[in-house]
Amino acid sequence: MLCFLCSLDYNLIHMKNLNLNEFKNKKTALVLSGGVVKAAAWHLGVTLALEELGFTLKSNKNSAKGELNVPRSLEVSSYVGSSAGAMISVFLASGLTPQEIISLFESPRLALDLDDDKWQDILRVLRFNDMTATLANILSVNNIALRSHFALKHLDSSSIYAQRQALQVRNESYSLKKLLSNAEVNPIFLKGAAYILASDENSHGRLMSDIDILVDKKCLHEVESILKSNGWREKRLDNYDEQYYRKWSHELPPFRHITSGTTLDVHHTLIPPITGKSIPIESVLAESARVDGVSQTLSLEWRLLHCIIHFFFNEDYEKPFRDLWDLKCLFCSLNDKEHLEKFLSFATALGFRTEAIYAVRLVELNFCSFKEKFGTNLDGNDTKLSKIESIFFNLIVVNMAIPRHPKLDSFLTKFSSLVMMIRGHFKKMPLKILIPHISVKVYRGVIKTVYGRYHFE
Numbered sequence: 001m002l003c004f005l006c007s008l009d010y011n012l013i014h015m016k017n018l019n020l021n022e023f024k025n026k027k028t029a030l031v032l033s034g035g036v037v038k039a040a041a042w043h044l045g046v047t048l049a050l051e052e053l054g055f056t057l058k059s060n061k062n063s064a065k066g067e068l069n070v071p072r073s074l075e076v077s078s079y080v081g082s083s084a085g086a087m088i089s090v091f092l093a094s095g096l097t098p099q100e101i102i103s104l105f106e107s108p109r110l111a112l113d114l115d116d117d118k119w120q121d122i123l124r125v126l127r128f129n130d131m132t133a134t135l136a137n138i139l140s141v142n143n144i145a146l147r148s149h150f151a152l153k154h155l156d157s158s159s160i161y162a163q164r165q166a167l168q169v170r171n172e173s174y175s176l177k178k179l180l181s182n183a184e185v186n187p188i189f190l191k192g193a194a195y196i197l198a199s200d201e202n203s204h205g206r207l208m209s210d211i212d213i214l215v216d217k218k219c220l221h222e223v224e225s226i227l228k229s230n231g232w233r234e235k236r237l238d239n240y241d242e243q244y245y246r247k248w249s250h251e252l253p254p255f256r257h258i259t260s261g262t263t264l265d266v267h268h269t270l271i272p273p274i275t276g277k278s279i280p281i282e283s284v285l286a287e288s289a290r291v292d293g294v295s296q297t298l299s300l301e302w303r304l305l306h307c308i309i310h311f312f313f314n315e316d317y318e319k320p321f322r323d324l325w326d327l328k329c330l331f332c333s334l335n336d337k338e339h340l341e342k343f344l345s346f347a348t349a350l351g352f353r354t355e356a357i358y359a360v361r362l363v364e365l366n367f368c369s370f371k372e373k374f375g376t377n378l379d380g381n382d383t384k385l386s387k388i389e390s391i392f393f394n395l396i397v398v399n400m401a402i403p404r405h406p407k408l409d410s411f412l413t414k415f416s417s418l419v420m421m422i423r424g425h426f427k428k429m430p431l432k433i434l435i436p437h438i439s440v441k442v443y444r445g446v447i448k449t450v451y452g453r454y455h456f457e
Helices: 002-015 036-052 084-094 098-106 108-113 116-128 132-141 149-181 191-197 217-228 239-247 281-286 300-312 320-332 337-349 353-366 368-374 387-400 411-428 431-451
Strands: 028-032 075-081 188-190 211-214 232-234 255-257 263-267
Touching: 098 108, 098 116, 098 132, 098 320, 108 132, 116 132, 116 149, 132 149, 149 191, 149 211, 149 217, 188 191, 191 211, 191 300, 211 281, 217 232, 217 263, 239 431, 300 320, 300 337, 300 353, 320 353, 320 368, 337 353, 337 368, 353 368, 353 387, 387 411, 411 431
Parallel strands: 028 075, 211 263
Antiparallel strands: 188 211, 232 255, 255 263
16 A cells, blocks of 8 residues: 555656646557556556546546547547556456446446446456346346346346256255155255255355255265265265365265266365364254255354355355355344344354454445444444454455456455465465475376376376
8 A cells, every 4th residue: 555655646746747738639548567566556556646637547437339439638548558557457448346346236226327338347247256147136126127138138048047057956955855865864955055945135046056965974974875876976086185075174075966967065064174163063953944844954143154164264266256245145134233243152152253253344345235234333342353353354355355357356356365265275274284285286286287187096
């Protein structure tokens, strides 16, 4: 931030000496060089300085149809950049911000003012985040009749796909429940499947890549045997990865059905045991809620806590907006502020205080509906962060948990996601295990590149 402010100050001082008449009514390009963080800060300072001098920075956002070839008196009409400069150039040219995407989900009537060009950019971002059908559902529930046939076509298509996937999830859950009942095992459905079966707000239009179930660890061997006997096959892994799942992970290697192609993850707890975090799985199983007379999910509190765990003990932050929306919807399913405070106490008792507060503050920061329900002053003792935690949240977490797309990503977004990925690894594995694990994975990756992917099998 200091670098950025210094850049802005320096640029203003020097650019005020420009003869602006030389640039009026002329085609002007902004050329931005590389240089990583310092360059990005410098470039942002330059753009703000240009605006203060009276320049308009042309983008898809402020370029109306039919006016593309009509230059303003002082206008930057094109951008050229390399490295950090290219990143800033894309950002400036797109005119699309992550907050614009989030605003559509909170205020769907904003969609009425969007033209086809804007919809093209928004749909790219939504599709990248698997959120197209979710927005389609929100627009439908709020009776928003779009004027853009282009947008309607894509939204309707995504909605049909999501509905068919939801039907498939319900059918698969029924089949799995029936299959495992022979061994008196009651699978508890997790994450996306759980949201659909429980008809949570975030289930409408939600897409997923697999089905997750939770079973008692004592039943794992029997469950695995039943699945293999009924068309489910384990993902092909080398010996080391197989050992990783069996020894350190909270789940079995993924299964895939030979006919339906459905991927199934079988969990025996909600977080890898090597984290040192203890989940009372007996209580989890006992508190599971029967949702449709056939299938089971976690209770609302456990669904919310598992969503938080999945979000902050993760190594993949390419599409965090879907998880952020899950958090918002689950939080808003809590009855009132007292219920929220009880949940925070519940999460704290289990050792997830920091992650729960991060989740609350993220949702509070991005969604008005959360603020309206619980208030904006969640600053009691239960939601206070240490100075280091606050800095980390404001610099890293906030900049990671946004709609992602190459069109939107800034250096800060990518850097924040990298930091969160590293944090996820450290959270899931102690250092004495993590370092040897990474070393082995790097070594085996190099060998596989040279000798082929099946070298260790």
